[in-house]
Amino acid sequence: MFGAEACVRILFFKIPKDLHCYLKSFFEYLNYLPYSIPEVLVHNIKSDENILRLLKEIKWNKEEQLQENLVK
Numbered sequence: 001m002f003g004a005e006a007c008v009r010i011l012f013f014k015i016p017k018d019l020h021c022y023l024k025s026f027f028e029y030l031n032y033l034p035y036s037i038p039e040v041l042v043h044n045i046k047s048d049e050n051i052l053r054l055l056k057e058i059k060w061n062k063e064e065q066l067q068e069n070l071v072k
Helices: 004-014 016-027 050-072
Strands: none
Touching: 004 016, 016 050
């Protein structure tokens, strides 16, 4: 129904501002963070480094498991 950019904009509008750092982290990881959102100063929001690190670890572990399954 909506594209990724519209969904991101709606979520930033609906989610409380104190949680925007978490949203930004997920959208950065997914490459869904638009360059600008008129209602939100996205570049002033600091990403949560712990979330980014955990997401990368999950991805790395999943890729490692896939590689192991291919070898079997």
